[in-house]
Amino acid sequence: MRTLKQLVRFGWEQALSCLFPVVIFASLALTQIIPLPLLPRYDWLLIICLLMQWGMLRAGLETRDELKVITLFHLIGLALELFKVHMGSWSYPGEGYSKVFGVPLYSGFMYASVASYLCQAWRRLKVELVKWPPFLVVFPLAAAIYLNFFTHHYWIDVRWWLSGLVLIVFWQTRVLYEVGGIRYRMPLALSFVLIGFFIWIAENIATFFGAWEYPNQTDAWSLVHLGKVSSWLLLVIVSFLIVAMLKRVKGNGSVQVGSDQLTTGHYERS
Numbered sequence: 001m002r003t004l005k006q007l008v009r010f011g012w013e014q015a016l017s018c019l020f021p022v023v024i025f026a027s028l029a030l031t032q033i034i035p036l037p038l039l040p041r042y043d044w045l046l047i048i049c050l051l052m053q054w055g056m057l058r059a060g061l062e063t064r065d066e067l068k069v070i071t072l073f074h075l076i077g078l079a080l081e082l083f084k085v086h087m088g089s090w091s092y093p094g095e096g097y098s099k100v101f102g103v104p105l106y107s108g109f110m111y112a113s114v115a116s117y118l119c120q121a122w123r124r125l126k127v128e129l130v131k132w133p134p135f136l137v138v139f140p141l142a143a144a145i146y147l148n149f150f151t152h153h154y155w156i157d158v159r160w161w162l163s164g165l166v167l168i169v170f171w172q173t174r175v176l177y178e179v180g181g182i183r184y185r186m187p188l189a190l191s192f193v194l195i196g197f198f199i200w201i202a203e204n205i206a207t208f209f210g211a212w213e214y215p216n217q218t219d220a221w222s223l224v225h226l227g228k229v230s231s232w233l234l235l236v237i238v239s240f241l242i243v244a245m246l247k248r249v250k251g252n253g254s255v256q257v258g259s260d261q262l263t264t265g266h267y268e269r270s
Contacts, residue, residue, distance in 0.1 A: 005180070006179050006180055009179050009180045013121070013179065014121065016120065016124060017120035017121040017124055017125075018117055018120075019056070019116075019120070020052060020053075020113045020117070020120075021116070021117060021202065023048070023049075023052045024049065024052075024109060024110060025202070025205055025206065027048045028206060031045060039097070040094060040096045040097065041094055041095075041096070042094055042095070042099060042104035043098050043104075045104070045106040046098045046105050046106040046109075048106075049106050053067070053109075053112075062116070062119075066116070066119040066123075069115050069119055069242075069243060069246055070112045070115045070116050070119070071112070073112045073114065073115035073239065074108035074112040075108070077107070077110065077111025077112065078103070078107065078108035078111075080111075080146075080150075081103045081107045082100070082101055082103050083150055085101070085102045085103050087153050092107070110206070111235075111239075114199065114239050115239055115243065118239055118240060119243065125177040125178055126177065127176065127177050128175075128176040128177075129174070129175060129188070130176060131172040131173050131174065132173055132244070133169050137169055138169070138241055138244075138245060139245065141166065142238050142241040142242060142245075144158075145159075145162050145166075145234050145237060145238050146238050148162060148234070149234075162234065163233070166189065166192070166237055167189055170189055171189075173189075174186065174188060175187075175188050192236055192237050193233060195236045195240075196233030196234075196235075197233075199236065
């Protein structure tokens with residue numbers, strides 16, 4: 001029963017952290033089932049996302065620092081969307097006044113929602129990182145992963161080499177998090193895989209409701225290829241590394257370099 005209670009607590013904290021993504025998925029479903037008047041669907045989705053962002057900030061569910069991080073991810077995601085749509089990786093076939101070069105502006109919020117989840121979960125679960133690698137190692141690795149999303153269209157795809165480097169660089173890094181006053185530990189690489197897998201599930205839901213469309217889904221919806229998990233895994237890694245580096249710059253003590261000391265609460269190995 002104790003384990004079950006902890007699992008329920010953990011699930012509840014995760015659910016609260018996923019508030020922004022849940023609103024996006026609900027909006028995708030609603031606008032797919034019920035056509036809204038006056039504006040095309042993509043424009044309504046942008047308005048809903050903007051209102052949600054404003055509401056979370058006003059309600060204190062999101063801090064100004066977190067908003068800055070989310071805005072950064074919106075811009076990073078939008079740049080990737082513009083390139084990928086131009087290369088034909090996927091498309092947005094619907095109409096919209098807020099489309100730029102075939103990409104609706106609401107699409108950036110789907111990347112921003114990943115950052116929102118990371119920031120919310122980081123705060124709610126009191127996340128700490130131990131044995132974090134040096135900045136001069138982490139930053140080039142994050143940059144290389146992001147750039148590979150662009151360069152693999154013109155050069156070889158090195159995602160598996162990059163994944164191997166991630167395992168090497170973060171082999172000793174651990175995530176510490178708190179549930180119900182008890183501290184748990186998880187290998188950072190495992191957390192990357194888990195988050196990437198659940199985002200792949202979310203991607204299937206999003207494409208089902210017409211958030212975007214892959215070439216093989218033009219005639220009828222089909223399951224997103226399992227190989228896309230690797231893409232989301234690398235995107236999660238980039239997102240996590242950026243959030244971790246920004247928090248370290250902020251100096252809140254949540255990232256410990258070369259330290260393996262637990263300072264608060266009872267500790268259990270996850």
